Amino acid sequence: MKPSSTFPSSSTMWPAQREQEWLAGASCHTRLMADGTYLEGAQGNKPDGVLTDFPTARPPNRKFLDFLWINFGVPWIEQRADFEQSMMAIPHADQYAGVLSREGTSVIHPPHVPSLIGAQDIKYLDATGLSRHRSIGDLMRYAVVNMGLDTLARFGDFQPTTSQSASGMGSEDGTRYSDEQLYALGLDIYSLRPPPNPNPADASARRGEQVFKREGCPGCHTPPLYTSNKLTPATGFKIPDDLRKTENILNISVGTDPVLAMQTRRGTGFYKVPSLRGVWFRNGFGHSGSADKLEEWLDPARLKEDYVAKGYHRSPGPILGHEFGLKLSPEDKQALIVFLKTL
Numbered sequence: 001m002k003p004s005s006t007f008p009s010s011s012t013m014w015p016a017q018r019e020q021e022w023l024a025g026a027s028c029h030t031r032l033m034a035d036g037t038y039l040e041g042a043q044g045n046k047p048d049g050v051l052t053d054f055p056t057a058r059p060p061n062r063k064f065l066d067f068l069w070i071n072f073g074v075p076w077i078e079q080r081a082d083f084e085q086s087m088m089a090i091p092h093a094d095q096y097a098g099v100l101s102r103e104g105t106s107v108i109h110p111p112h113v114p115s116l117i118g119a120q121d122i123k124y125l126d127a128t129g130l131s132r133h134r135s136i137g138d139l140m141r142y143a144v145v146n147m148g149l150d151t152l153a154r155f156g157d158f159q160p161t162t163s164q165s166a167s168g169m170g171s172e173d174g175t176r177y178s179d180e181q182l183y184a185l186g187l188d189i190y191s192l193r194p195p196p197n198p199n200p201a202d203a204s205a206r207r208g209e210q211v212f213k214r215e216g217c218p219g220c221h222t223p224p225l226y227t228s229n230k231l232t233p234a235t236g237f238k239i240p241d242d243l244r245k246t247e248n249i250l251n252i253s254v255g256t257d258p259v260l261a262m263q264t265r266r267g268t269g270f271y272k273v274p275s276l277r278g279v280w281f282r283n284g285f286g287h288s289g290s291a292d293k294l295e296e297w298l299d300p301a302r303l304k305e306d307y308v309a310k311g312y313h314r315s316p317g318p319i320l321g322h323e324f325g326l327k328l329s330p331e332d333k334q335a336l337i338v339f340l341k342t343l
C-alpha cells in the first residue's frame with residue numbers, strides 16, 4: 001500500500017465508487033489531505049452520519065432503535081425503553097470529522113479515529129486499551145472481532161444481539177474474513193508509512209524539543225515512539241491488583257473525561273498514552289477529539305466551565321484534564337507546537 005496516493009483527483013468530494021471500499025474499513029482510515037491527496041491508514045476525516053445527523057435526520061423507527069441498542073446498549077441499562085428514550089433526548093451535534101461513534105462506544109462520547117500508521121509499535125489498541133497488541137495474531141483477532149463479531153459477545157448476561165449472525169459491516173450472514181485475508185490485512189497495516197513530513201526540524205523546533213523535555217512530556221510520550229505504551233487510570237478508576245501484574249500501568253490519572261473508559265462496552269477503566277507521531281496530519285485531540293488542533297489542546301482556556309470546544313462536542317463545557325504544558329509562555333508554547341508537528 002502506498003503511503004500517500006494521488007488518486008482519484010484533487011476534488012474534495014468523496015467519490016461514490018469508493019464508497020463500498022470505505023465502508024469495509026478504509027472509510028475510517030483514509031484521510032483526505034488539504035492538497036487533495038488521500039493518505040491511507042491515517043485518521044479518516046469523512047463526516048460520520050450517525051453522529052452528525054442523529055437524531056433529527058433519522059426517524060426513530062424500530063430498525064434504527066435496534067441499531068442503537070446493538071451498537072451502544074450496555075448491560076447496566078436494564079430497561080430498553082429507558083435507553084431508547086435517553087437516545088432520543090440527545091442534543092444534535094455539529095458536523096465534525098475525525099471522531100466516530102463506532103460500536104461499543106457511545107453516541108454522545110465517541111472516540112477520535114486513530115491513525116494506523118505506525119500501529120505495529122503500539123501495544124494497546126483502542127483509546128481505552130481494550131485489546132493487547134503483542135503480535136500480528138492479536139491484530140488479526142482485533143480486525144475480525146471488530147467487524148461486527150463483537151456484537152455477538154456476551155457481557156455477563158447481556159448480549160448486544162442474539163441474532164444468528166454478527167451485526168455490522170464486512171460480515172455477510174454466517175461469514176467472516178478468512179485467516180489468510182486477516183494475515184494479509186495485518187501485513188498491509190504494518191506496511192503503512194507516514195508521508196514525508198513538510199515541517200522542518202529548524203531552530204524553533206529544537207527549542208520546542210527542549211520545552212518538551214523540560215515539561216516532562218517524555219515521561220509518558222517517550223521517544224522514539226512518543227508513547228511509553230502504558231495505560232493510565234481514568235478518573236475514579238481503582239486499579240485491580242492483578243492487572244498491575246499483567247499490564248503496563250502508570251499510577252497517574254491524567255484526569256480527562258472518564259465516560260468512554262468507565263461507561264461504555266469498550267471501557268476498561270484506562271486510557272492509553274497515545275503516540276504523538278503524525279500529529280501534524282491529525283485533528284481531534286484527546287480520546288474524544290474535543291480539541292480540534294494542538295493549539296487548543298495546549299490552551300488553558302479549555303478548562304473553563306463555559307468553554308465551547310472547537311473539536312467534537314454536543315454542548316458547552318470544559319475539555320478536562322491533561323494539564324501538561326498549559327502554563328507555558330506564548331513563545332515556549334509556539335515552539336513546542338512547532339516541535340510536535342515535526343514528529
Ligand code: HEC
Nearest residue numbers: 215216217220232254256271272273274285286287324325
Ligand atoms: C503522565 C503522563 C503524561 C504526560 C506527562 C503527558 N502526557 Fe500527553 N497524554 C497522556 C495521555 C494518557 C493522553 C491521552 C488522554 C486521553 O485521551 O484521555 C495524552 C494525550 C496527549 C495529546 C493528544 C494526542 C492525541 O492523539 O489525541 C497530546 C498532543 C499530548 N498528550 C501532548 C503532551 C505534551 C506536549 C506533554 C508535555 C507538556 C504531555 N503530553 C505530557 C499522558 C501524558
